[in-house]
Amino acid sequence: MPFSAFRAPRRAVITLGAAAVAAASMPLAAGAATTARTRVKIVDDCATRETRALFQYMRDQQGRGILFGHEHTLTDGFTFTEFTETTSDVEAVTGDYPAVFGWDTLILDGFQKPGVYGGTVEENIEALTWALEKSDALGGINVLSAHMYNFVTGGNFWDTAGRVVGQILPGGPKHADFNGFLDRIAAAVKGAKRSDGSLVPVVFRPFHENTGGWFWWGAGHCTSAEFIEIFRYTVEYLRDTKKVHNLLYSYSPNSGFGGDPTNYMKTYPGDEFVDILGYDAYDNSAGSAEWLSGTMKDLAMVVGLADERGKVPAFTEFGESGDEGRNLNWFSDLLGALKADPAASRVSHMLTWANFGGNNRAYVPFPGHAMEPDFVAYYEDPYSLFASDLDGVLDASTAAVPSAPFLHLVTPTDRQRITTAETTIRMRLTGATSRKATYSINGGAPVTLTRDSAGFYSGTWAIDPSWLDNRTVTVAVSAKAGTKTYTDSALVFLGEVEPLPAGWIDDFEGYAGDDLTLSEAYSHVNANTTTLSAEHRTSGAYGLAYSYDFAGAGYTGIGKSVGADWTAFSALKLWLKGDGSTNGATIQVVAKGAYFEYNTGLSNTAGAEVAAPFSEFKPAPWDTGHAGELLDAAHLAEVSAFNLYLGYGGTTATGTVYVDDIRAE
Known part of the structure; x- marks a missing residue:
C-alpha cells in the first residue's frame, strides 16, 4: 500500500511557531468557503484564473x-528503461508522485525526453505540452527551467563564449533566433490544457543560477544590466507579444550569499517581472553543519525579501553532489534544518534534479539505494508535501x-561599451x-x-x-x-579597451575607473566586495581591493572566465598584499x-x-573525480576559469x- 495512504490526517495540524501566526493572518486558504476575491499582485495582470490561484496557493502554503x-x-x-508515462523513481520508493514536476526547454530541442532527438519542431x-498536461493530471505543479544552447557558437549552455546575452538583446545579431526559441515555449505552454479546457498554469524559471559563471548567461559573461534586460525582454515578449497568460515567473540565483542580499539583488529584474524569488544550492559536503547553516541563512534572506515584496520564496533547486551515500540521513538532516529555522521553513517548494539513470548520480534514492530509508523518512515527515497532499491548488x-x-x-x-559612431x-x-x-546625452x-514595429520607442544616436x-x-x-513623466538612464563607455596580452587575466586598468564594472567582470561567492584601488597596486593606475567578511560563511571567492590555452606558460603569478591575518588565499x-x-x-x-608553479597545483580536496591528476599540458590546453578564494x-x-x-x- 502506498505510504501516502497514512499521510493525509497529519496535514491539518502542521504549524511552525511564528509561521502559524503568520498563516492565520493570511487570506483564506485555497478551497475555503468564501465569496471574497483575494487581490493578487503578479507579473501578468491578465493571467488566467488558474494561474492567479496557483500564486495564491503558494503564498498561503x-x-x-x-x-x-x-x-x-x-x-x-x-x-525503468521504458517510458510508460507514469513510472517514476519517486513513486517507486514512496507510492506517491512529487508535488512539483520539473521540466526543461531542452525537450523542445529533442535533447531531453519526452522530446525526440531529430524530431520536428511541432513534435x-x-x-513539452504533453509533459505539462500529464503532471497536472497527476495532481502536480509544473516548473519549467531553460538550459538554452549558445545562440552565438551553437555550443551547449556551458559554452560561455560569445557574450551571448548582448547578442540576443533587441538589435543584436542573434535576436531573431532568441525570439524563435521563445515562440516555441509560447506554443507549448499555450497548448497545455486541463480536462475542462482551461490552461495549465506553469512556473517559468529562465536564466537560473546566473550568479555563478558556468552558464553563458552567468556572472562574468554578461553585465547585471544585460541580465536584467534579457529577463525583462523575455517576460514582455511572452506576456505582451505572444499573449501567454498561464505563466508565473521565477528568479533563481545560486548559492552562496552568506545571508547578504547585495549580490542576490544585483541582477534582480524588478518586482514588475518576478513572481517567485528562488535560490539554488548543491551540497558537496555530505550535509555538513557549515553547509546547512549557510543554506538556511540564505533561504531566510530570500524569504525575507519575498515577504517585503509580496512574492513567493522557493528553494528552486537543491541536491547532494560529490560521492553518493556519505551521509545516509542527508534528506532528513536537510529537512530538519529547514523546519528548525522560522524563516527558511517558509519556502513554498524545494526541487531536486533528475535521475538520468545509467552511470549518473541519483538525486532521488531508488529502491535498493543506500539512502532509500532516509528518503522514505523524509517522505513520511508531515512537513514534506507530495502530490497526494495537495488540495485546492487552483481553487482560490x-x-x-x-x-x-x-x-x-x-x-x-x-x-x-559602445565602439561605433552610431x-x-x-x-x-x-x-x-x-x-x-525622448532621449538625451549628458x-x-x-x-x-x-x-517602432517591435513596440519600442527608438531612435538613432550619432x-x-x-x-x-x-x-x-x-x-x-x-x-x-x-500627467506623469517616466524616466530611466544608463552610464555607458565609449571607445575600445586595449586587449590584455596572452595569458593575462587582469591588470585592473580596463574598467574606466568604475567599481561596478569591475564587480560585473567577476562571479562572487559568499560575502565580499571588490573595488578599484589607486593606492595599493604594483603597476598602472589601479589594483584590486578585495574585502571579505566571514560572518556568514568560512570562505569567500571571486572568479573570472578564461577560455584559453596556457601550454606556453609554467606558472600563475599575481601581486598580493595581505592584511597580516592568519587567513589564507587559494588560487x-x-x-x-x-x-x-x-x-x-x-x-x-x-x-x-x-x-605559483603549475607543477605545484593539486586537485581540490572535494574534486574526488580528478584526484591525483596534474595540471599538465593536456589540462593547460583547456583553461576555463580562474578563481581566488x-x-x-x-x-x-x-x-x-x-x-x-x-x-x-
Whole structure:
C-alpha cells in the first residue's frame, strides 16, 4: 500500500511557531468557503484564473509544509528503461508522485525526453505540452527551467563564449533566433490544457543560477544590466507579444550569499517581472553543519525579501553532489534544518534534479539505494508535501491588481561599451502610451524617440567619433503618459579597451575607473566586495581591493572566465598584499573540468609577487573525480576559469587584501 495512504490526517495540524501566526493572518486558504476575491499582485495582470490561484496557493502554503519537487520524474530514472508515462523513481520508493514536476526547454530541442532527438519542431512542442498536461493530471505543479544552447557558437549552455546575452538583446545579431526559441515555449505552454479546457498554469524559471559563471548567461559573461534586460525582454515578449497568460515567473540565483542580499539583488529584474524569488544550492559536503547553516541563512534572506515584496520564496533547486551515500540521513538532516529555522521553513517548494539513470548520480534514492530509508523518512515527515497532499491548488478566488505603467531603457544597457559612431536607443513603456518620448546625452537637448514595429520607442544616436576615447557618458530616456513623466538612464563607455596580452587575466586598468564594472567582470561567492584601488597596486593606475567578511560563511571567492590555452606558460603569478591575518588565499585554476589549487598566506602586508608553479597545483580536496591528476599540458590546453578564494584562519573575520597583475607566465 502506498505510504501516502497514512499521510493525509497529519496535514491539518502542521504549524511552525511564528509561521502559524503568520498563516492565520493570511487570506483564506485555497478551497475555503468564501465569496471574497483575494487581490493578487503578479507579473501578468491578465493571467488566467488558474494561474492567479496557483500564486495564491503558494503564498498561503508558506509555513504549512514544503512541497517536494523532482526534475523529469516521469521520463528518466533508475527503476525503468521504458517510458510508460507514469513510472517514476519517486513513486517507486514512496507510492506517491512529487508535488512539483520539473521540466526543461531542452525537450523542445529533442535533447531531453519526452522530446525526440531529430524530431520536428511541432513534435517537440507537443512533447513539452504533453509533459505539462500529464503532471497536472497527476495532481502536480509544473516548473519549467531553460538550459538554452549558445545562440552565438551553437555550443551547449556551458559554452560561455560569445557574450551571448548582448547578442540576443533587441538589435543584436542573434535576436531573431532568441525570439524563435521563445515562440516555441509560447506554443507549448499555450497548448497545455486541463480536462475542462482551461490552461495549465506553469512556473517559468529562465536564466537560473546566473550568479555563478558556468552558464553563458552567468556572472562574468554578461553585465547585471544585460541580465536584467534579457529577463525583462523575455517576460514582455511572452506576456505582451505572444499573449501567454498561464505563466508565473521565477528568479533563481545560486548559492552562496552568506545571508547578504547585495549580490542576490544585483541582477534582480524588478518586482514588475518576478513572481517567485528562488535560490539554488548543491551540497558537496555530505550535509555538513557549515553547509546547512549557510543554506538556511540564505533561504531566510530570500524569504525575507519575498515577504517585503509580496512574492513567493522557493528553494528552486537543491541536491547532494560529490560521492553518493556519505551521509545516509542527508534528506532528513536537510529537512530538519529547514523546519528548525522560522524563516527558511517558509519556502513554498524545494526541487531536486533528475535521475538520468545509467552511470549518473541519483538525486532521488531508488529502491535498493543506500539512502532509500532516509528518503522514505523524509517522505513520511508531515512537513514534506507530495502530490497526494495537495488540495485546492487552483481553487482560490482571486483578482489581479492592475499593473502600473513601467518604463525601462532597453539598449544601450548600463555600463555597456559602445565602439561605433552610431547606435540605437530603445525604450519600452508598458501599461501606458506616450505622445512624447525622448532621449538625451549628458543632460543635453532632448531628441525625439518614435514607436517602432517591435513596440519600442527608438531612435538613432550619432556619436561624434572624437568621443570614442574611453570616456563615460549618461544616456537618459523620458516619456510622458497622462500627467506623469517616466524616466530611466544608463552610464555607458565609449571607445575600445586595449586587449590584455596572452595569458593575462587582469591588470585592473580596463574598467574606466568604475567599481561596478569591475564587480560585473567577476562571479562572487559568499560575502565580499571588490573595488578599484589607486593606492595599493604594483603597476598602472589601479589594483584590486578585495574585502571579505566571514560572518556568514568560512570562505569567500571571486572568479573570472578564461577560455584559453596556457601550454606556453609554467606558472600563475599575481601581486598580493595581505592584511597580516592568519587567513589564507587559494588560487584556483579550472582546466579540462578539473579544479586545481595552490595555497598561500595573507600575512605579508608589504605586498609581493606570488609565483605559483603549475607543477605545484593539486586537485581540490572535494574534486574526488580528478584526484591525483596534474595540471599538465593536456589540462593547460583547456583553461576555463580562474578563481581566488579567501578562507577563515580562526582569528580575523573581516579585512581587505590587495591584488594586481594576475597572469600566466
